[in-house]
Amino acid sequence: MLKNYIKIAIRNLSKNKLHTGINLIGLSLGIGVSILIFFFVQFELNFDDFHHDSDRIFRLSRHQVEEGEDLRSYSTPIITAPTFENEFPQIEATTRYISSVAQAYLDESTTQSQRLMMVSPEFLNIFSFNLLEGDKDQALDDKFGIVITEEVAEKYFGDSHPIGKSIRLKMGDGFEAYTVTGLLENLPSNSSLDFEILMNDMNLDYTIGEENQNSWFNVFGDTYVKVTDPSAKASIEAGVEAMMKKVLGEEYEEGEYYFTLQPISEIHITDDPITGMAETTRPTLLWILAGIAFLILLIACINFTTMAIGRSTTRAKEVGVRKTMGAEFGQLVFQFLTEAFLTTLMALVFGLILAELLVPTFNNLFEKELSLVYGPLQILILVGLVLVITAMAGAYPAFFMSNLRPIKVLKGNLSMHFGKQALRKGLVAFQFFISFLLIASTLIMVNQMQAIRNYDLGFDQEMLVIVNVPEVNSTSFVKSIAAGFQQAELYRQALVGRSEVQSAGITISTYGDDAFWDAGFPTEEEEQFNFRVNFVGGDYIKTMGLELQEGRDFNPNPGADSSAFIINETFAQAIKWEDPLGEMMPNTRFKPHQIVGVVKDFHHNSLYKEIEPVLFAKSPETFFSGINMLMINSAANPKVIAKGTGNDFEAFRAVLENEWKKVFPLEAFTFSFMDQTVEEQYKADERLGKMVFLAAGIAILIAAMGLFAMAALSIAGRTKEIGIRKVLGASSASISWMFNKEFLFITVAGVLIALPLSLYLMQNWIAQFAVKDWPSWLNFALLALGGVAFTLLIVSAQAFKATRMNPVKTLKDE
Template sequence: MWKNYFKIAIRNLSKNKLHTGINLIGLTLGLGVSILIFFFVQFERSFDDFHQENEQVFRVERHQIEEGEKQSSFSTPLLTAPTFAAEFPQVTLATRMVGGSAQAYLDEETTQNQLYLTVSPDFLEIFNFKLLQGTKERVLQDKFGVVITEETAEKFFGDSDPMGKSIRMRMGDNYEEYRVTGLLEDLPANSSIQFEMLMNDENLAFTVDQESMDSWFNVYGDTYLKLNDPESKEAVEAGVEAMMKKMLGEEYEEGSYLFTLQPITEMHLTDNPNSGMVESTRPSLLWILAGIAFLILLIACINFTTMAIGRSTTRAKEVGVRKTMGADFGQLVFQFLTEAFLTTIAALVLGLLLAELLLPTFNDLFEKQLDLVYGTTQIAIILGLVVLITAMAGAYPAFFMSSLKPIKVLKGNLSIRFGKQALRKGLVAFQFFISFLLIASTLIMVNQMEAIRDYDLGFDQKMVVIVDVPEVPSTSFVTSINAGFAQAEKYRQALASRSEVQSAGITIATYGDDAFWDGGFPTPEDEQFNFRLNFVGGDYVKTLGLEIAKGRDLNPVPGSDSSAVLINETFAKALGWEDPLGEMLPSTRIGNHEIVGIVKDFNHNSLYKEIEPIVLAKSPETIFSGINMLMINSAANPKVIVKGNGTDFEAFRTLLESEWEQVFPLEAFSFSFLDEAVQKEYVADERLGKMVFLAACIAILIAAMGLFAMAALSIAGRTKEIGIRKVLGASSWSISWMFNKEFLVITIVGVMVGLPLSLYFMQSWIEQFAVKEWPSWLNFSILGVAGILFTLVIVSAQSYRATQMNPVKTLKDE
């Protein structure tokens, strides 16, 4: 019996090659894209699952309230980990995690910048990164011992065993020898914490002074705790207030400085832009992608259903005969579901091949390391999709066709225009609605991102290169910055003397999300005033093409203008100053300084944020002496920004590298482009726009195939009517319009519903930008007209063919 079901299903599918092909192509496209998306969603939701007892591990979040404003961050004081471990018996393990970089010798002559994490010895006992050599309890006990990944080991030692071998790295003023005490398997792609090297946090003494280590108001890196039980979280958080009173004594104001615990299972999927040192993904992205996958599948399933309904007349006779021969309702239902199942299985095989082909492009688009590994979860997803599609695509035709009365069918009382026209039209209209919703959303996103790209940021980004200067580690922050600037100035002057260079400057912060530091000071009125801060040197203003609205630029000569500062227009407005030249910052503690110029507002951050008050200064002592809040959002080592003359970048790059070798012969040369840094801020939304565009193209393709098939079925069922109309004198145009009219109404309904809903759904997306640009109504009108022309072309092509048939052939049959 089962064999017969499959034989009959295969015969029916083979007999109707056009409909089967359209269903197969639509489902293949839908499944190929959906498998990639659903696997991606599952991959993102699996982050940090490989850590054993991960429900007991928490990341500490710091909350500070100043002048009624709450500021939260995952950067914590270095005291946090040992203090929590000592004060709370529920804390079984604790670790600090502070990032850093140092110049390291790859061989006797070559150095490169090596990233590392300084962590507490408990780190590898809290997290289950796979240790291939060494023991978790001992590998991080030695100050000068390091644990490296397989990839890092290959970089330093090739294929030889790295255990016990040394790596020379510059820590502080000298190069230190570090011995490899442990080897880790390369980190899983679904780990929020990524690193190349681990070292004991005693090494923080090279870059952090003792005062900062003992301070509750200087923050560095993240803190992680492992509790004896997940339920202990509430008890620990409830005891934080008492702990802070004990630590700060009379300085503590109730509720002003607290800590909470975030489960590590929640740290990857977050809408919080300040995600600390871990890689994060917005949950809304996963919902959008999953929604896109479902809509594409839905369109493909609608094709299957509408074509099955359209073929009802032909299949109805088959049902009537089989019922007369004794087939019951359940057998017929199973027969139709078998056909849907076979089509789905065939589409699944092709869809998996398509997913494999699209995987590299998908990984490049989202910068992920997704693999199509068919484990238990992935197989469950695939089986779920097969059941879902079989049910969505085959259930209605199966139950409807199987319920037909044999006597009506065999008497010929059933027509293709039987009372299911409304459902069929409704399904086609829904297809068009989804297609126009996606394409209109794409239009909105493309228009917004073009507006972002074309927006005048207030500075020049063309042919501007950023060169990272080697860091000068020091326990004194001011000493480190000043020494770094002195080092960068040598390179800047070497470049400035070259005719190929238009100008060169020095900066701590470059353009980027939160790249400028956060500073704050109390005003004479005892109010907190917060601003953004950057330390600059050389021809910084000239190189970026910033405009001086009033006053003058900072003197590029080293040592000059050490007490001078520049502010932007927003800073002056925030303090109600009409002419701040010659004024001093209204802090009760900042020493001798003077505002010598006002810079026209420029976007120091991405266009997700409004322009904020900015201070540009040459000397850190000038500002540090008077602020009571400092949050460092980027590395403290200076960068040289260089604007070239001309457009020959290869020659310009050769110049930059040759001058670098003269000034820093032992240091690795690295550079980046300012315009790339600008565009990098919008990568996530650019990716989403590309994904929505791809989905819109697939949706339109599937809908076009469905429209083509439905027009063909509708015309095939009315060939006699066409013949009679031609005999009675109807023109080909009037007959074609008769069919076009029906489908145009469906198209217009899809457009009228899809376009307004796209505006509604995209409202929340576009609201995240400080600069917003909606497409004009002309663009939406063109989109609607294009949709109508799209329908006219497809339906007209089908109806024109029908009108060219000889009426004698269509009317001679009974």
């Protein structure tokens, strides 16, 4: 019996090649894109679940409350890990996770900057990274033992065996040999922790002094804990206050300094702007992508349904004859569902091929390493997808056609106007609604991102290059910065003598959210004043193209203006200075200093954030003397920023590299563009915009095929009417308009609902920007006219073809 159902289904599908083809293309596109998105969403939701005890692993979050504001961070004091392990028996193990950079020898004549992670010996027992060689209980016990990934092993040792070999790293004043004691499989692509080399945190002695290592108010990197039971989280957090009273004594004030535990499963998927060192994804992105996948599938299913109903007149006689011959309702339903199932199954095969072809493009767009792995869960999802689509697309036509009355069908009383026309029109209108909703949303996103790209940030990005100078490690933070500035000044001096270089400056921070450091001090009124700070040197203000509103620039000579500060307009307004020049900070703890200039407000953060108070200083020592809060959000090594003359970038780059080799002959030369650094801030929303644009294109394509098929079916059912009208003198234009007005009403209805709804839905997305720009009404008007023209073109082409038929052929049977 089942064999006969399949045979009949195949015969019917091959007989109606146009409609089968349209259904296959639509469903294949919908399934292919949906599979890709669903696998991506599953990949993101499963971040860090490869750790065997992921439910028992937590990251510490530090909370410092000042003036009622919770200054939360995942950076923690060095002393946190051993203190928590000693104070809470519920904690099985702890590890620090502190990033560092060191120069590493590739060979005897070349060094390069190498990323490192300093961790506690228990790191490999807490996390389930796959150690290919070495003993996880001992690999990180030795101060000069390191664990590297396969990728790093290939870079330093090629195809040779790495265990027991050494990498020379500059951790202090000179290079030390670090022996490879462990080889890790390359990290899973769904890991929040990203590193290349692990080393014992005893190496912190090279960069952090003993006083800072024992301080509760200096923070460096993250701290992870592994508890004996997931439920221990609450009891540990409840005991933090008592622990803080014990370790801080009289310095502790209740509720002003404490820690909480964040499950590792909650690190990756978050809207929290504070992310620590972990890569994160906003949950709204996953919701939007899942919604897009569902909408595209829904449009494809609507195509299937509307065409099945549209073909009811041609299938009605088949149903009538089969019912007369004794076919039961259930048998007919099963027959139509079999056709829907076979169509969906074929579409799944084509969809899987399409998804595999699109994976590289998708990974490039979202900068992921997604691969389509078909495990038991994935196969279950695919089977469920086929069954759901079969039910969505085939159930209504199957039950509707199987319920037709044979006597009415065989007497020829059934027509295209049999009462289900409103449903077909509604489904087609819904298709257009979804398509134009996606297009309008794309328009809003493109317009906003264009406005962001063209917005004047208050500084000049053109021909501006950032060069990282080698980091100087020191146990004194101030000395480390000072030594870094001395190295950077040597390179800057080499550049300013070249005609290809317009100017050059030195800076700690460049651009981006939280790139400038957070700082604060108590005013004379005992109110906390928080702002952003950047340490600069050379011709920084000039090179960046910042505009001085009042006063003067820093003296570019090293050592000069060590007591001078420059602020922005917002700083002066926030601290209520009407004439800032010559003012002193309202706190006597600061060493002698003076405000020498005020720059016009500029955006050092991305345009997601409002302009904040900003202070520039040349001397860290003068600045540090007066503050009571400092949060370091970016690397502390200085960078040289250089502005080129003219437009010949290759000549400019050659000068930068040649002078680098003279000053730092053993160091690798690397640079980045300021405009690229700016663009990096908006990559997530740029990607989302491209994905919505792609979805809108697919939705329009599927809707166009559906409109084409529906117009063809509608016209095919009224060929005799067209013949009669032509015989009576009707023009081709009037007949074309007769069909066009029916579909134009559907189009206009979809557009009129989609456009205002898109404005409403996109409010939350556009609200995240400090600078907002909505498209003009003209853009939406052109979009609506485009939709009308789109419908006119498709329907008119079908109608024109029908009006060219000879009426004699259409009426000869009457």
